[in-house]
Amino acid sequence: MKYSESIRDAxxxxxxxxxxxxxxxxxVPAPGExxxxxxxxxxxxxxxxxxxxxxxxxxxxxxxLGASLQGMRPIMVNxxxxxxxxxxxQLINHASKWKYMFAGRQEMSVLIRLIVGRGWGQGPQxxxxxxxxxxxxPGLKVAAPATPYDAKGMIISALQEGGPVVMIEHRxxxxxxxxxxxxxxxxxxxxxxxxxxxxxxxxxxxxxxxSEAKKAVRLLGLKGISAELIDLRSLRxxxxxxxxxxxxxxxxxxxxxxxxxxxSVSGEIIASLAEKDPGIFKSAPLxxxxxxxxxxxxxxxxxxxxxxxxxxxxxCFKVLGRPGSVSEEESQExxxxxxxx
Amino acid sequence: xxxxxxxxxxxxxxxxxxxRMPGIPDGKDLKRKLLRGMLRLxxxxxxxxxxxxQADEIKTPMHLYTGQEAVAVGVCAALRPSDTxxxxxxxxxxxxxxxxxxxAMMAELMGKEAGCSGGWGGSxxxxxxxxxxxxxxxxxAATVPHAVGAALAFQMKGEDRVAVAPAxxxxxxxxxxxxxxxxxxxxxxxxxxxxENNLYSTTTPLSARQPRVDIYKRAxxxxxxxxxxxxxxxxxxxxxxxxxxxxxxxxxGPSLIEVMTYRWREHVxxxxxxxxxxxxxxxxxxxxxxxxxRALAAEFPAQEVQLLRDEFEKEIDESLAFARQAAxxxxxxxxxxxRV
Ligand SMILES: Cc1ncc(C[n+]2csc(CCOP(=O)(O)OP(=O)(O)O)c2C)c(N)n1
Numbered sequence: 001m002k003y004s005e006s007i008r009d010a011x012x013x014x015x016x017x018x019x020x021x022x023x024x025x026x027x028v029p030a031p032g033e034x035x036x037x038x039x040x041x042x043x044x045x046x047x048x049x050x051x052x053x054x055x056x057x058x059x060x061x062x063x064x065l066g067a068s069l070q071g072m073r074p075i076m077v078n079x080x081x082x083x084x085x086x087x088x089x090q091l092i093n094h095a096s097k098w099k100y101m102f103a104g105r106q107e108m109s110v111l112i113r114l115i116v117g118r119g120w121g122q123g124p125q126x127x128x129x130x131x132x133x134x135x136x137x138p139g140l141k142v143a144a145p146a147t148p149y150d151a152k153g154m155i156i157s158a159l160q161e162g163g164p165v166v167m168i169e170h171r172x173x174x175x176x177x178x179x180x181x182x183x184x185x186x187x188x189x190x191x192x193x194x195x196x197x198x199x200x201x202x203x204x205x206x207x208x209x210x211s212e213a214k215k216a217v218r219l220l221g222l223k224g225i226s227a228e229l230i231d232l233r234s235l236r237x238x239x240x241x242x243x244x245x246x247x248x249x250x251x252x253x254x255x256x257x258x259x260x261x262x263x264s265v266s267g268e269i270i271a272s273l274a275e276k277d278p279g280i281f282k283s284a285p286l287x288x289x290x291x292x293x294x295x296x297x298x299x300x301x302x303x304x305x306x307x308x309x310x311x312x313x314x315x316c317f318k319v320l321g322r323p324g325s326v327s328e329e330e331s332q333e334x335x336x337x338x339x340x341x
Numbered sequence: 342x343x344x345x346x347x348x349x350x351x352x353x354x355x356x357x358x359x360x361r362m363p364g365i366p367d368g369k370d371l372k373r374k375l376l377r378g379m380l381r382l383x384x385x386x387x388x389x390x391x392x393x394x395q396a397d398e399i400k401t402p403m404h405l406y407t408g409q410e411a412v413a414v415g416v417c418a419a420l421r422p423s424d425t426x427x428x429x430x431x432x433x434x435x436x437x438x439x440x441x442x443x444x445a446m447m448a449e450l451m452g453k454e455a456g457c458s459g460g461w462g463g464s465x466x467x468x469x470x471x472x473x474x475x476x477x478x479x480x481x482a483a484t485v486p487h488a489v490g491a492a493l494a495f496q497m498k499g500e501d502r503v504a505v506a507p508a509x510x511x512x513x514x515x516x517x518x519x520x521x522x523x524x525x526x527x528x529x530x531x532x533x534x535x536x537e538n539n540l541y542s543t544t545t546p547l548s549a550r551q552p553r554v555d556i557y558k559r560a561x562x563x564x565x566x567x568x569x570x571x572x573x574x575x576x577x578x579x580x581x582x583x584x585x586x587x588x589x590x591x592x593x594g595p596s597l598i599e600v601m602t603y604r605w606r607e608h609v610x611x612x613x614x615x616x617x618x619x620x621x622x623x624x625x626x627x628x629x630x631x632x633x634x635r636a637l638a639a640e641f642p643a644q645e646v647q648l649l650r651d652e653f654e655k656e657i658d659e660s661l662a663f664a665r666q667a668a669x670x671x672x673x674x675x676x677x678x679x680r681v
Contacts, residue, residue, distance in 0.1 A: 027544065031544050031619050051549075052549045054550040055482075059516060121464075123401070123466060124462075125479045293675070296670075297460065297461055297463030299400045299452050300670070301452070
């Protein structure tokens with residue numbers, strides 16, 4: 001099952017078993033069906049539970065929060081995370097705080113699906129991920145699944161547990177496929193996954209960067225370096241312990257994140273480890289992230305902007321203090337996106 | 342037809358009318374100016390459609406203006422070079438109509454350094470301050486308050502200038518649109534809100550997003566005049582714009598103009614999308630029947646129109662040649678500091 005299908009499936013499974021769940025957002029039932037992730041839902045569940053909304057992100061989220069206070073379990077879909085920034089007032093001032101303002105007497109429950117774009121001239125307002133922004137806010141749960149299995153399991157957890165949940169979905173993951181169980185299963189928030197075991201260096205990634213890091217691990221293997229890859233899955237709560245155990249073993253840490261460096265999730269991980277056990281590092285950790293500027297549109301600039309698989313591999317050589325690098329040709333991006341998307 | 346009410350009441354059998362406004366050249370000169378503006382825009386966009394995927398040289402999501410030419414051309418014809426527009430994602434029409442540089446736009450679409458945004462912006466982010474094209478944004482309604490702010494600055498500095506805030510029909514659904522109207526009205530700012538009502542937001546029809554309340558009527562609630570006009574009648578658009586510009590220059594405050602128009606091609610990209618399933622081919626063809634350019638061109642000798650076409654095609658050839666030979670921005674402009 002593809003990533004997009006697993007998201008669709010999770011929503012369908014939950015709508016079948018829980019009458020409170022409904023899905024809406026601009027373009028949800030429209031042709032294209034949010035890159036396939038809401039395909040057929042309207043046909044199965046009707047237009048009372050699967051519907052389009054006005055282009056009113058803050059208003060829409062506020063309305064959904066109001067519905068959640070009456071016992072509903074809404075899912076709000078946004079074709080780009082960037083558009084959702086208009087709803088930050090309802091998200092940050094209300095959804096995340098509600099439970100705390102009223103001593104737990106009431107809680108706002110909504111699942112917010114945010115899609116991240118990248119490449120093919122998406123430009124500065126269609127390519128942000130905002131991992132760190134959302135992960136900064138207490139009262140929110142933030143998922144950034146890298147696999148179809150996790151995407152489905154985390155949607156189900158979000159809807160069953162309630163509370164405001166932000167799920168960041170990278171568009172480049174949408175076609176990645178994997179076996180996904182039928183029916184209901186959960187993937188817990190705050191539990192990272194060791195995606196690949198290794199002993200020399202720890203690589204930490206989330207979302208699409210897990211796929212990129214995987215490619216780098218393979219190239220490193222060809223050069224005799226064994227890297228352990230940790231997929232964070234959940235950015236809030238953040239599972240620092242799993243990273244800790246891995247770095248305890250390897251002593252070296254490279255973090256790969258599709259986001260900017262200052263105040264990032266990766267920075268938080270390094271800080272947490274340093275607070276816990278400053279002696280854990282045998283070398284200074286390295287972060288492979290975006291340059292400190294918005295993404296440009298021009299193709300060559302864009303290519304220079306996004307770190308490559310080679311950048312990830314080379315960072316591992318560097319923390320290990322070894323000369324050398326992964327080979328240029330092998331790390332070439334194979335994905336040819338014929339945009340726009 | 343999902344938007345039959347809007348379509349039937351407001352689009353069918355509308356007489357073409359050309360407004361007479363004091364101090365503005367009328368008659369054939371004006372018509373020729375409007376025809377030139379629309380035809381040039383059409384040919385630019387048609388050429389872009391033709392080459393978009395061909396050589397993969399334009400790597401940027403492109404929202405084409407085909408079919409809506411009368412809006413930007415009609416409104417901008419009522420403006421002075423010193424006035425400003427703050428466009429949105431469907432930005433080519435406003436950029437060109439306001440006097441933006443075609444070479445620079447073509448270079449921008451190809452991501453070149455000579456582009457009007459240095460290659461950093463692409464189709465959705467065009468800028469030409471000399472021509473009064475303030476930067477366009479891809480976030481719905483985001484530039485509407487920018488135009489209000491421009492008008493605020495004009496007022497504070499005592500400048501006789503007018504700002505235009507174009508917005509699609511979906512932008513009307515954003516809170517900031519209404520906040521902007523309120524702002525402009527209580528400050529009596531020289532700004533004109535232009536809603537290009539093309540009946541769809543991406544593929545979602547108006548009827549799935551808004552109650553059947555006419556957009557132009559909402560102006561009244563904010564204490565400003567609201568007008569609606571036929572977007573296939575460039576003269577009518579022009580006349581309404583002139584009225585609003587006069588009002589703004591007389592320091593009487595903002596206006597809202599809703600123009601009923603139609604996007605011929607897909608929301609983003611160069612294709613016709615008859616088979617996408619959200620609108621019928623018949624609906625598109627009916628609008629094409631009412632092509633704003635064809636109606637006006639018919640008033641001129643065919644030979645004259647052909648000469649115009651030849652002139653513009655040549656200009657487009659040259660601008661594309663310019664863009665193709667232009668250099669890409671240097672990769673080093675992406676700071677190296679944070680890379681490994
Ligand atoms: C805040 C925000 N929400 C959603 C979008 C996604 N989006 C891009 S264009 C578009 C449709 C806009 O329709 P309209 O305003 O009528 O302009 P048109 O494209 O029809 O010219 C949408 C929903 C966006 N760009 N910004």
